[in-house]
Amino acid sequence: MLVKTKSGTKHYRTLWLEGKNVRMINQLKIPHEFEIATLKNYKETAEAIRNMTVRGAGAIGISGAYGIYQAVSSANKNNYLQYIRKAADFLRATRPTAYDLFYSVDHVLKTIKDSDNFEEAKKAALKDAEMLAEKNANAGKRIGQYGEKLIKNNFRILTHCNAGWLGFVDWGSALAPIYAAKRAGKKLFVFVDETRPRLQGARLTAWELYNEDIKHAVIADNAAGYYMQKGEIDMCIVGADRILMHNGLTANKIGTYEKAVLAKENNIPFYVAAPTSTFDLKSKEIPIEERSQDEVLFVEGNCGGKITNVAISHKNAKAKNPAFDITSSKYITAFITEKGIFKPNKLKRLEKMLKDK
Structure with missing residues (x-):
């Protein structure tokens, strides 16, 4: 990076x-x-x-x-x-x-x-x-090289969480096509979901894009539908933490599912970018990690040069904090992998490629 x-x-x-x-x-x-x-x-x-x-x-x-x-x-x-x-x-x-x-x-x-x-x-x-x-x-x-072909000049792209350089050894998944498009001379604008509660979008994705000199704006998680409805988003690209090969069910950062539903409602292509190591060829279900409620009830930030945790609810509040949600393949336009781009109904071809190697 x-x-x-x-x-x-x-x-x-x-x-x-x-x-x-x-x-x-x-x-x-x-x-x-x-x-x-x-x-x-x-x-x-x-x-x-x-x-x-x-x-x-x-x-x-x-x-x-x-x-x-x-x-x-x-x-x-x-x-x-x-x-x-x-x-x-x-x-x-x-x-x-x-x-x-x-x-x-x-x-x-x-x-x-x-x-x-x-x-x-x-x-x-x-x-x-x-x-x-x-x-x-x-x-x-390779994901960047394949995904870059989907991005037209002056595209406005929505991404969720952080699936960039920081999420991988190098390049990333969801942001890799964006970086490749920038290197190909295309002008871009990225809408960065803040991604509560850990704020990986606001903290990490925005920081990566700043370092890459890519124009972007951080938006509240619940503002994505507003910009889709206004016609200001041309495509969505997200990463994945687990994809079931047999049906394309995709686990990604909490909030991904609602973005996918909104994208379909507004006729906006919704892509999942992930290496083939993220595809689970065996499991039928995906376990969902539940993290500490403190991640929801407190927010961390820089206050006068000091990193501080601030309570944002009343002292007796309880919270639920699933780290991921699951998106059905019917909301996914295609999967961008290092082996190529596969529509959900073509995952059998990817599965065969992986089993035959």
């Missing part, structure tokens, strides 16, 4: 390995501060996933892969398989809806199990985790 610093614009990946440490952009600090967090073991990496120091489907997945590498690196050779199984369970439990996390953890875990001995397992885990990271970055770039 591009980040404007005092010394000029620099390129960063969202996360990477340095020895046995996981380094990542601390997304809890953005947009007010830019900080690189260092996680020294798999439990610290798991906590970073849970508390959303790192978030976004792809970034969570690669964090999980790196976490398994950290686990095998610190294991005892006499019981390392038992140790990494516990580590895998610990990592998976952090964000139950995010399929990329399960995909990446299980991928590295299988690589370790298939290794001949402990030393080979450590080498194989590192190689596999880094391969998945490169695959994730390349998938984002």
